[in-house]
Amino acid sequence: xxxxxxxxxxxxxxxxxxxxxxxxxxxxxxxxxxxxxxxxxxxxxxxxxxxxxxxxxxxxxxxxxxxxxxxxxxxxxxxxxxxxxxxxxxxxxxxxxxxxxxxxxxxxxxxxxxxxxxxxxxxxxxxxxxxxxxxxxxxxxxxxxxxxxxxxxxxxxxxxxxxxxxxxxxxxxxxxxxxxxxxxxxxxxxxxxxxxxxxxxxxxxxxxxxxxxxxxxxxxxxxxx
Amino acid sequence: xxxxxxxxxxxxxxxxxxxxxxxxxxxxxxxxxxxxxxxxxxxxxxxxxxxxxxxxxxxxxxxxxxxxxxxxxxxxxxxxxxxxxxxxxxxxxxxxxxxxxxxxxxxxxxxxxxxxxxxxxxxxxxxxxxxxxxxxxxxxxxxxxxxxxxxxxxxxxxxxxxxxxxxxxxxxxxxxxxxxxxxxxxxxxxxxxxxxxxxxxxxxxxxxxxxxxxxxxxxxxxxxx
Amino acid sequence: xxxxxxxxxxxxxxxxxxxxxxxxxxxxxxxxxxxxxxxxxxxxxxxxxxxxxxxxxxxxxxxxxxxxxxxxxxxxxxxxxxxxxxxxxxxxxxxxxxxxxxxxxxxxxxxxxxxxxxxxxxxxxxxxxxxxxxxxxxxxxxxxxxxxxxxxxxxxxxxxxxxxxxxxxxxxxxxxxxxxxxxxxxxxxxxxxxxxxxxxxxxxxxxxxxxxxxxxxxxxxxxxx
Amino acid sequence: xxxxxxxxxxxxxxxxxxxxxxxxxxxxxxxxxxxxxxxxxxxxxxxxxxxxxxxxxxxxxxxxxxxxxxxxxxxxxxxxxxxxxxxxxxxxxxxxxxxxxxxxxxxxxxxxxxxxxxxxxxxxxxxxxxxxxxxxxxxxxxxxxxxxxxxxxxxxxxxxxxxxxxxxxxxxxxxxxxxxxxxxxxxxxxxxxxxxxxxxxxxxxxxxxxxxxxxxxxxxxxxxx
Numbered sequence: 001x002x003x004x005x006x007x008x009x010x011x012x013x014x015x016x017x018x019x020x021x022x023x024x025x026x027x028x029x030x031x032x033x034x035x036x037x038x039x040x041x042x043x044x045x046x047x048x049x050x051x052x053x054x055x056x057x058x059x060x061x062x063x064x065x066x067x068x069x070x071x072x073x074x075x076x077x078x079x080x081x082x083x084x085x086x087x088x089x090x091x092x093x094x095x096x097x098x099x100x101x102x103x104x105x106x107x108x109x110x111x112x113x114x115x116x117x118x119x120x121x122x123x124x125x126x127x128x129x130x131x132x133x134x135x136x137x138x139x140x141x142x143x144x145x146x147x148x149x150x151x152x153x154x155x156x157x158x159x160x161x162x163x164x165x166x167x168x169x170x171x172x173x174x175x176x177x178x179x180x181x182x183x184x185x186x187x188x189x190x191x192x193x194x195x196x197x198x199x200x201x202x203x204x205x206x207x208x209x210x211x212x213x214x215x216x217x218x219x220x221x222x223x224x225x
Numbered sequence: 226x227x228x229x230x231x232x233x234x235x236x237x238x239x240x241x242x243x244x245x246x247x248x249x250x251x252x253x254x255x256x257x258x259x260x261x262x263x264x265x266x267x268x269x270x271x272x273x274x275x276x277x278x279x280x281x282x283x284x285x286x287x288x289x290x291x292x293x294x295x296x297x298x299x300x301x302x303x304x305x306x307x308x309x310x311x312x313x314x315x316x317x318x319x320x321x322x323x324x325x326x327x328x329x330x331x332x333x334x335x336x337x338x339x340x341x342x343x344x345x346x347x348x349x350x351x352x353x354x355x356x357x358x359x360x361x362x363x364x365x366x367x368x369x370x371x372x373x374x375x376x377x378x379x380x381x382x383x384x385x386x387x388x389x390x391x392x393x394x395x396x397x398x399x400x401x402x403x404x405x406x407x408x409x410x411x412x413x414x415x416x417x418x419x420x421x422x423x424x425x426x427x428x429x430x431x432x433x434x435x436x437x438x439x440x441x442x443x444x445x446x447x448x449x450x
Numbered sequence: 451x452x453x454x455x456x457x458x459x460x461x462x463x464x465x466x467x468x469x470x471x472x473x474x475x476x477x478x479x480x481x482x483x484x485x486x487x488x489x490x491x492x493x494x495x496x497x498x499x500x501x502x503x504x505x506x507x508x509x510x511x512x513x514x515x516x517x518x519x520x521x522x523x524x525x526x527x528x529x530x531x532x533x534x535x536x537x538x539x540x541x542x543x544x545x546x547x548x549x550x551x552x553x554x555x556x557x558x559x560x561x562x563x564x565x566x567x568x569x570x571x572x573x574x575x576x577x578x579x580x581x582x583x584x585x586x587x588x589x590x591x592x593x594x595x596x597x598x599x600x601x602x603x604x605x606x607x608x609x610x611x612x613x614x615x616x617x618x619x620x621x622x623x624x625x626x627x628x629x630x631x632x633x634x635x636x637x638x639x640x641x642x643x644x645x646x647x648x649x650x651x652x653x654x655x656x657x658x659x660x661x662x663x664x665x666x667x668x669x670x671x672x673x674x675x
Numbered sequence: 676x677x678x679x680x681x682x683x684x685x686x687x688x689x690x691x692x693x694x695x696x697x698x699x700x701x702x703x704x705x706x707x708x709x710x711x712x713x714x715x716x717x718x719x720x721x722x723x724x725x726x727x728x729x730x731x732x733x734x735x736x737x738x739x740x741x742x743x744x745x746x747x748x749x750x751x752x753x754x755x756x757x758x759x760x761x762x763x764x765x766x767x768x769x770x771x772x773x774x775x776x777x778x779x780x781x782x783x784x785x786x787x788x789x790x791x792x793x794x795x796x797x798x799x800x801x802x803x804x805x806x807x808x809x810x811x812x813x814x815x816x817x818x819x820x821x822x823x824x825x826x827x828x829x830x831x832x833x834x835x836x837x838x839x840x841x842x843x844x845x846x847x848x849x850x851x852x853x854x855x856x857x858x859x860x861x862x863x864x865x866x867x868x869x870x871x872x873x874x875x876x877x878x879x880x881x882x883x884x885x886x887x888x889x890x891x892x893x894x895x896x897x898x899x900x
Contacts, residue, residue, distance in 0.1 A: 017727065021697070022246070026351035026413030050405060052242065099348065101420045108424065122818060122845035123774065126701035132820035143347060145357035170347035180725060188701030195776045197427070199783065202872070204430035205879035247471070251576035251638030275630060277467065324573065326645045333649065368572060370582035395572035422652070429655035472696070476801035476863030500855060502692065549798065551870045558874065593797060595807035620797035647877070654880035 010179040023098040024051040030077035033094045040064040046074040081151035092175035094182040099171035102193040107166040126188035143170040235404040248323040249276040255302035258319045265289040271299040306376035317400035319407040324396035327418040332391040351413035368395040460629040473548040474501040480527035490514040496524040531601035542625035544632040549621035552643040557616040576638035593620040685854040698773040699726040705752040708769045715739040721749040756826035767850035769857040774846035777868040782841040801863035818845040
């Protein structure tokens, strides 16, 4: 198997697992995997496919600017520019973008705050953070209709230790050094989001919303716009 | 494969996917796919089948008035008249009717309002709406026991850009130009419904219910009858 | 295939479907199917099996008093007596007992009321009720540790049109003339339970709890013991 | 099949079932099964594997101190010490550690209380408790980053009738005399946790939170830190 076939299969496998969780509702979302360095090429989702199917037209190979490297009738996902920024700014080998109800809720509730930070949750070990008071932040950017502006907004918030970016009411974009790690990061974030929302609900109900460091979230107060 | 076999298989496939999500509880729901134009014929669910099974008696071919085109012992779904109206009034090629807890809740909570409108949600791109302030409305009609009256009520609210109708405590009827697009629309609506209900819950809890354009909903206040 | 093999397979199939939904948590629950009339014999779950597996020791044949009809090392479910009452008092051909979080919640919240009644929900058509104001009631009995007393309590609330009984914090027992209908009834009840609980939550949040006929429930006020 | 192969397969099977429920988010969690007594050896999860896959590198054989018994390049899970304590202090034959949103919520909400006790729930029969007023307690310990300290904290709360320990924001560790019973206990606890949280939510909403024995919980008031 060539390196191209191997990467294609890894990407098809992770896509299949996420599709089984219904994390690509309405053909939303897109995924990519890096194939070569210097210059970068990566496979990225073709636009508008049903991600529950596995076909030879699911991905196409693009360069670091998101242009097709080979002759193809496929159109790269409209959000390929975001994947380009991730590969340009980080050592990611795989990048996943999915919509879940809970990641959309977090992006909206903490959107004005501009980020959400988790602390004192075992699951943050999934990000390689083993310190008792370690924390992980996810920046949140506005959802610009202009995709060039959106790519730039995402690029602007990526710091060396960033593992994911939330776009407001537009899901999570998360990465890792390979498909295994990208999926691990995604699962951990989704768990933290769901846990936080449910604990926040119980917190509101028992009238303890003054405490800003509640529920595994270090800072950030829910803002409802 | 004839066009009839092809359409049958497409409909059986989408039915299977929706059944796997338990979206036909208690044998509820029904699906159809257009086979021919001028005059219209379409396959529609036979009445009262277990939709988790795949059998040769799942569908029957009917004309634009819902009458069986071929000799058959099968009875078309009691709600075939609604499918007839959808094919008469729109360019739909496939039409899906399912019950979920969340689509029933939206139909009840916004029933008095007569519609629900979503805005500023990435998922509305699934309806081909790419403008930053674009919006999508779903009309809601009362659930008349008289099925002729119900079909007429559904027909009355279908406008050129309508993609779906909610019937109060009676699920969603959604369509697209083919099975792929109908499923895409359905998944997007279900995501928007679930997102809105969960955000509304958090909104109520944090006492911000005055804002009528809250949670990706442009207008409409929850009315509980 | 003999009638015995046929009924066994039908029961194994419905058990498999319900197990896939995790409706037998912790080996709870049990199922049965009638094989012969006059005198009645039925297959019933052997005690304490993992219901996600399909084995030749899943069921044993018992008579109308719940005694094994054939030589066997298997022990009938401790709750076989409830199945006996269902076959004695109704024309059921199949009887299913499962635990879900939502059926347990309904049994607790409406336990003091002694029943819950659903109305104006499309899903009640699953019980053959097509009238616009038709309704369906489920009696709720206390969960006596003495299983003879419990079987009698269940028997006492079964009326001609009863389709299911809830035992407080002990799941639902539901039946139909065959496995297909029993499953249809179960799915419809579970949908109605889940719908009602979620609507009730939104109702509490928007302070409209005075209305006793709220949320598809005709009468019954939530009592929390 | 040797006893080693048999135990390996049992452990691989239960891992597969729990992975299918997404109970190992972000490669979290670990499982073990006892192979020999006097001295004890057991198979335990290798560190950091994707638990949705089934491979020959999923487990390694360790002794009662958690040291590999055979030459291997695999590293035992960092939390193997907790499994050692379980096998030292109980007659467990299998031990499972998983993260779910609900077990993490219970561990946080009742963390200050130090335990949660369930009563008057049919599901506690899964623990062999058949008395009408029988109850089952789960101790809750703090989540120390120092794993030796954490293992000791877990060991300190294990009493003869303990079936599981919750670690604060770090999931449940549950055991049984074999894989079948460990899974049965786990499913029953998860059901009780989910049931309690949802009933607690409805309780808060209807302002009945004074009652400390509410919702199948004998004692313990929700403390939100």
